Amino acid sequence: MRIAVAAIDGTFDSGFAAIMDVLGAANALSAGDGQLTSVTVVGAGTEVRTGNGLVLTTVPVTELESDVDLVVLPAVGFRTPEQVVAAMRDPAHAWVLDLATSAAATGTALAAACSGAFFLAEAGVLDGRRATTSWWLGPAFRQRYPSVELEDSRTLVDEDHRTTAGAAFAHIDLALWIVRQRSLDLADLVARYLLIGDRPSQAAFALPTQLARADPLMTAFERWARAHLADPPPLTHAARALGVSTRTLQRTAQTVLGKSPLDFIQDIRLDEATHLLRTTTLSADAIAGRVGYRNAGTLRELVRRRRGVTLEALRNG
The missing domain is CATH 1.10.10.60 (Homeodomain-like)
Structure with missing residues (x-):
């Protein structure tokens, strides 16, 4: 599975790392069956700075191969809904919306966690579909995207090649979902190695x-x-x-x-x-x-x- 992970300045460190670590563990535990996933971290240019100041090397989106199977949008590490919306509307991040739109047009699967779901919704690729986001962003999401059926008590919602996950550490659930598409047994093995529990609902935390x-x-x-x-x-x-x-x-x-x-x-x-x-x-x-x-x-x-x-x-x- 060829995966492109889109990163912008302010990307939530733990969310990004959780996706990379789970997919890396799956590759390491794949019992000699070869690499399960190939991950390319994509940005506007050749590097981005995370919310905590770490510098990530990225492949410019203009150089991304066209044959990816899945585009993943991690969260941005902002504290308020207003900051999330501002980041999404920033012209410097227009490439993320374009990437989501073009991926949807070619039938490429899309996934996002927490505030990353806002980018998918803003691109219009969630219209008429069910989705989730972090529970505390639910009111802002509903107000801005009435065409999306928000289920913000859910940790993970998968519908029509669009998969969204809830609050920040639901990135782990999203990454496990990716592994599960290839092997249920391997996903269970990764969960056991990394001590990942089952979180079907965000309701207990709201x-x-x-x-x-x-x-x-x-x-x-x-x-x-x-x-x-x-x-x-x-x-x-x-x-x-x-x-x-x-x-x-x-x-x-x-x-x-x-x-x-x-x-x-x-x-x-x-x-x-x-x-x-x-x-x-x-x-x-x-x-x-x-x-x-x-x-x-x-x-x-x-x-x-x-x-x-x-x-x-x-x-x-």
Whole structure:
């Protein structure tokens, strides 16, 4: 498999290295079957500087062979959605969008992780398809690319030769996916050698407060919901308190967060319950009451459904 990894100034060091290390390990462990992958690091010129200042030698994109099988876009190491969008719109990075567009036109597979998915979306190659990105970039992604069906609770989404991965260390999952296309056994062997665990969902890591910051109404709603967790009034009360209609509240939540206000309240309840489990000695029933449930049974079911673990495991985690 011939792979081109696109790198720009500010490339996220660990994400880039994770891809290279996993693919390198796969080649080393391929049991004499020859090189599994051939990787070319591509840039605008002959070198780029990573987010932490490391200098990478790159092959200019104008010299890239046309017969690559996969183009991979690692994340850029920025801290805010605004910085990600600015990097993507920078004329110096237009070659990345052109590379994605031309690859899609020739049927070449495309993959991206974290903020790298923004480049694929900006190039239009994710339109009408499912994709994921880092959970904290979800609101900005939804707002900018409404034609993409974002599933930002997922760690990895693969559809129609477009593969996207979630938050920064989901680069590992993306690299393993690449190996898996050639050999399931080899992918399992690499995972064992590198002690890579299974992360099918980003949901356990998402912070409701961080997501709500993407929109002033959601910020206010998140504060209102936390203030009323123990005895939540109807949603109409929240809308009235925030000075909007219930329909506006529902529409904004769906647009910004990709979920209903009630689903978001469930996220907040779980976030608060997790905090109380890990920082207090309160009983499960007491914690359930504090987050708006009559008994621990309902809370246990929420934890099992959303996290796939028991209350005890969550407390000890």
